[in-house]
Amino acid sequence: MYEGARPRSTLFPRRRLEASLLRPQAPAIQAPALPRRRSRVAMRATRRPRSVGMVIGAIVVAFLLAFFSLVQTVRVSTSGYDMSQLNDEYLQLQNQRQQITSDIDRVGRQSAIRRQAIADGLNQLPGPVVLPAR
Secondary structure, eight states, rough: OOTTOOOOOOSHHHHHHHHHHSSSSSSSSOOOOOOOOOOOOHHHHHHHHHHHHHHHHHHEEEEHHHHHHHHHHHHHHHHHHHHHHHHHHHHHHHHHHHHHHHHHHHHHHHHHHHHHHHHTTTOOOOOOOOOOOO
């Protein structure tokens, strides 16, 4: 360590540290030390990092809260969109099922099958041909 240099304490304010260093060690007579006045610029400089840190911390907390709210809003709207999409798909499937059921009822009868076969070019078979056995 350099002679005359003393470590700075972060726990104690500077005034107390300076006051303790100015106490005479020996009983020699010295002039009273006048307290050192700080200018406004120096006071602002010492207070500024604390306030800047607090402002930055407040901004970060506000951002995190806003981000959390945004995530929740997006999640709710996505769920709502998925539900409406599934509901539309359900309605389409119901309509398709109803149409297939009506087609089966219409085409499933014997007369409808015969008409469809005749329309496709098929004719009724003639009577059976019986061959005598020899």
